[in-house]
Amino acid sequence: MTVAVLGLCIGVLVASLPGSKAVDPFPIVPNITSTWSWRHDGTNENGLLTLYADGTSQWKDEKERGNWKLIQGGHVLEAFFGKVHHKMSYLKTKKYALLVEPVRTPPSTMKLISAVNGGFANFSAWTNCDAPCGGGTQDRSRTCSNPPRANGGADCVGEAFETRECNTQRCPVDGGFSDYGDWSECSVKCGGGVMTRTRSCTNPAPANGGAGCERLGESTETRSCNLGACQVDGGYSDFGEWTNCTSRCGGRGTQKRFRTCTNPAPAHGGANCAQLGDKMEIRDCTSDDCVTIKPLEPTELKCKLGKSKKGCNPTFVVKKEKKKKINRDAVKICKVVDGVVTEVCQQPHLSAYNKYVLRSGKVVHAEFGGVYVAVYSEEGTDYVSDPVTVVVS
Numbered sequence: 001m002t003v004a005v006l007g008l009c010i011g012v013l014v015a016s017l018p019g020s021k022a023v024d025p026f027p028i029v030p031n032i033t034s035t036w037s038w039r040h041d042g043t044n045e046n047g048l049l050t051l052y053a054d055g056t057s058q059w060k061d062e063k064e065r066g067n068w069k070l071i072q073g074g075h076v077l078e079a080f081f082g083k084v085h086h087k088m089s090y091l092k093t094k095k096y097a098l099l100v101e102p103v104r105t106p107p108s109t110m111k112l113i114s115a116v117n118g119g120f121a122n123f124s125a126w127t128n129c130d131a132p133c134g135g136g137t138q139d140r141s142r143t144c145s146n147p148p149r150a151n152g153g154a155d156c157v158g159e160a161f162e163t164r165e166c167n168t169q170r171c172p173v174d175g176g177f178s179d180y181g182d183w184s185e186c187s188v189k190c191g192g193g194v195m196t197r198t199r200s201c202t203n204p205a206p207a208n209g210g211a212g213c214e215r216l217g218e219s220t221e222t223r224s225c226n227l228g229a230c231q232v233d234g235g236y237s238d239f240g241e242w243t244n245c246t247s248r249c250g251g252r253g254t255q256k257r258f259r260t261c262t263n264p265a266p267a268h269g270g271a272n273c274a275q276l277g278d279k280m281e282i283r284d285c286t287s288d289d290c291v292t293i294k295p296l297e298p299t300e301l302k303c304k305l306g307k308s309k310k311g312c313n314p315t316f317v318v319k320k321e322k323k324k325k326i327n328r329d330a331v332k333i334c335k336v337v338d339g340v341v342t343e344v345c346q347q348p349h350l351s352a353y354n355k356y357v358l359r360s361g362k363v364v365h366a367e368f369g370g371v372y373v374a375v376y377s378e379e380g381t382d383y384v385s386d387p388v389t390v391v392v393s
Helices: none
Strands: 013-014 036-040 046-053 055-063 068-072 075-078 089-091 098-102 111-114 138-143 161-166 194-200 220-225 252-258 280-287 292-293 299-305 317-321 330-338 340-346 348-352 355-357 372-380 381-384 388-392
Touching: 292 372, 292 381, 317 372, 340 372
Parallel strands: 299 388
Antiparallel strands: 013 098, 036 046, 046 055, 068 075, 075 111, 089 098, 138 161, 194 220, 252 280, 292 317, 317 355, 330 340, 330 372, 348 355, 372 381, 372 388
C-alpha cells in the first residue's frame, strides 16, 4: 500500500503493521526517541506520535503545545517544536499505515540529558523509644534525596522506614505492703503488755530492681493490752528470831517465832498466806542459868595518889539463881578504854557472898585510875557488868 506525501519534500517516514518497512530520511539515533507532531485529517484531533529506535511507537492525545519529554534507554531527548503544527495524513484500513510529515528540531538545538536514579540519604537518628521498659519500638527513616530522582530516573530501591524493638528489659516493680495480719496474743495476762501484727512486702513484691517497702512505713505495729493491775497472791517472809524462853534460870518453857505475809503482800484481790501455813512456830526450850553480875555501890571511887587503897577497890557481885555455883576462874575484871573492854584484865579476889574485888597493891598509883567492868564467861556467852569508875587525884 502506498500513501501520498503532503508536504514540501521534507522526507517520508512510513510506519506499518509488522512485516512492512519504515523509511526515515532522518535516521533515528539508536536508543533515543524521536518525537513527531501530527494531526488526523478529518478527525480534527491532535496528538503526539513517538517512534522509537527499536521500531515501536506510541501515541497520546495532545493536551498542551510545547516541549515533550519521553524516556528511552535511560536518556531524555528534549524536542523543541515551537508554535507550528504540521499536517499528517492518517489512513485507517484493516491494515493501516501512517504517513507523517516529520517536524524535527535541527540537531544543533537538541540536548541529551542523563537520567538520574534516586539514591537514599543516610537514615535519621532513631526516635525515642515509646516505652521506658517492658519492650517498645523506635523507628528511623531516610529520604530518596541522595541524589533525588530526576530526568526520568528510577526510584530508590529499598525501604525508607525501619523499626526495631527497644527497652526490652523488664520494668522495675516497686514493692507494696499487704494488709496487716491478725493481732497476736497479749504478751502478759495483766499489768500492761503488748500485742503485734505484721504485714509483708508482697503486694506486689519488689522485682527487677524496684524499691522495697521501707519508704511506705513499718512492717510491724504494736499496741498496749491487758493494762489492768495483776492480782498478787501473798507470800511469807522468812521467820524472825525466836522469843526468849518462857522459863527462867534453867527451867523448861516454850519460845516462839513469827513470819509475815509480806513477800509479797497480797494485792488486787490476790490470796493471802493462809493456804501457805501458819505464821507462827512454837518450840520447847530450857532457859539458861541466871547469872547476876553487877558492881557494888558506889560506882565512882575517889582515891588519893600514894595513899592506901582502902575504899578504892572496884567490887562486883557475880552469882547464879538457885544457888548454882559460879566458875570463879571464869570471872575477871577488865579495864575499859573509850567504851571498849580491853584485854587488860586481872583475876579478882573472891570475898564472902560472891563478891569479887580488884586488888593491886596497897598504895594508889596514877595508872590505877580508869573505868572497870566485871566479865563472866560461860558456854560461849560473856556476861558483862555495868562499869565502876576510879578517879585518882
